[in-house]
Amino acid sequence: MTTTADVLFNKSLRSPLKINVDHLKHFLLNAKAQRWMICEWFYSDIDWCLLTTENEFENCMEHFFPEFINNNNSRRKLEFTRHQWNLIRRRFGKPRRLSSAYLKNERIKLSKQRNLLRILQYESKTHYQSEKIFLNNLPSLIISSLPIGSRVIVRLFRSSQYGLYRGQFISRDENNNHLYKILFDDSNIGLLNINDYDVMSEEPLERVVLGDKLKTIKYGEKDKEYLNSDNDEEDLPTVDDDEMSKKTDAITKIPDRLLYLIIRVSRILCAKRDSIESLRKMNDQAEFEISRQIPLSDAFRRDYAHLVQWLAKLNEYLAKFIDEINNICREIVTDEQLLVVFNDTKFVCDRSQRLAQELVNKLNIPPMVINQGNLELITKLIALVVQMKEFSESEGSFLELHALDEANENFKKFIHPSLLSYEYSIFFFLIIMINI
Numbered sequence: 001m002t003t004t005a006d007v008l009f010n011k012s013l014r015s016p017l018k019i020n021v022d023h024l025k026h027f028l029l030n031a032k033a034q035r036w037m038i039c040e041w042f043y044s045d046i047d048w049c050l051l052t053t054e055n056e057f058e059n060c061m062e063h064f065f066p067e068f069i070n071n072n073n074s075r076r077k078l079e080f081t082r083h084q085w086n087l088i089r090r091r092f093g094k095p096r097r098l099s100s101a102y103l104k105n106e107r108i109k110l111s112k113q114r115n116l117l118r119i120l121q122y123e124s125k126t127h128y129q130s131e132k133i134f135l136n137n138l139p140s141l142i143i144s145s146l147p148i149g150s151r152v153i154v155r156l157f158r159s160s161q162y163g164l165y166r167g168q169f170i171s172r173d174e175n176n177n178h179l180y181k182i183l184f185d186d187s188n189i190g191l192l193n194i195n196d197y198d199v200m201s202e203e204p205l206e207r208v209v210l211g212d213k214l215k216t217i218k219y220g221e222k223d224k225e226y227l228n229s230d231n232d233e234e235d236l237p238t239v240d241d242d243e244m245s246k247k248t249d250a251i252t253k254i255p256d257r258l259l260y261l262i263i264r265v266s267r268i269l270c271a272k273r274d275s276i277e278s279l280r281k282m283n284d285q286a287e288f289e290i291s292r293q294i295p296l297s298d299a300f301r302r303d304y305a306h307l308v309q310w311l312a313k314l315n316e317y318l319a320k321f322i323d324e325i326n327n328i329c330r331e332i333v334t335d336e337q338l339l340v341v342f343n344d345t346k347f348v349c350d351r352s353q354r355l356a357q358e359l360v361n362k363l364n365i366p367p368m369v370i371n372q373g374n375l376e377l378i379t380k381l382i383a384l385v386v387q388m389k390e391f392s393e394s395e396g397s398f399l400e401l402h403a404l405d406e407a408n409e410n411f412k413k414f415i416h417p418s419l420l421s422y423e424y425s426i427f428f429f430l431i432i433m434i435n436i
Helices: 004-009 016-028 031-041 045-051 056-064 066-071 082-092 100-122 129-136 210-214 241-246 256-291 298-332 336-342 345-363 372-393 398-412 422-433
Strands: 141-143 151-157 162-172 179-184 191-195 199-201 207-209
Touching (some): 100 210, 151 179
Antiparallel strands (some): 141 207, 151 162, 179 191
């Protein structure tokens, strides 16, 4: 408002823009305001393509309401009627965007995507064949690696340094590829190792098409992180299988080979967990597209088939390593009650066979059955009955059921082939298998 004094003394009027600039300067003097501005507008180079290129709402609209996206002239400006917006809100439901579980899952997802970007930036060959599918799910445009000597802006939230600081990128840490060595312009800070998600280049980095970058990545036949090589001499060139199995820890008296196998199994389980989660998401996507009568793309079918084959390979390695662990444990443990813990179907079958043999020897006095073939057949049948009795009295675990099926198949081998015809097979199924 212009006053009489302003006119008499010819004072210059403050423009609205200058007033807003003064307000902004006053606002930024507050430490909490500075932190809010940094968290809101600072994007590191590695997070730029992950957090700024995709709109989650538009992605959901493309999946659930593709007709709305196609009818809008501009993809970046969606306009709906009140009726359409009410329909969309009912379909989406009420999101819980600030729940602890949601935020935790988002942090885990962001961390995994950062690791995949680091692989694309600094590695031309990777043994993570299981991550080929996850690499394809990254944004279509990614950033190139930060050149040495680049001028950068670093975000620091420390007691002595708080805010944004300028510096120069010296090198990447060889042991941890997510750490950058930054030489700050401020002599009081000096040289520090900074996380790459706290570093932003002053000059925009080159954007690379994801498809072109994936063509340069070579995938190994096996996942070296989760699955070490079949040949132990390749993984441990100085220690062979026999030497490792004989060598034991001085304190725990546990064979080194057993510890080695346990680590390999744990890594396989981690890989299987991630693959199952990816398979679940692909199943949801396929179910949605089929319900919308959208044909599945060839790339999706190829990735799905690759993931199923990868899970089959993981299960194969898992069964192989667990069987080897059981063999080592049977050599260490002598208590029969503890042997059941190792999920050994052979032990369950051998125990029932031993009990059946003792029962036959006790009741076949004087010898009423002399033919050894008949005695062996009777023993197998009694062993099968013993397993059925133990299975009915226990909780019925998968191990015991698997052992029962295995004993049944072994019993069939002692039956004369003429008794395995179609009519006798039905009789065997109705009398024995139904009861099992």
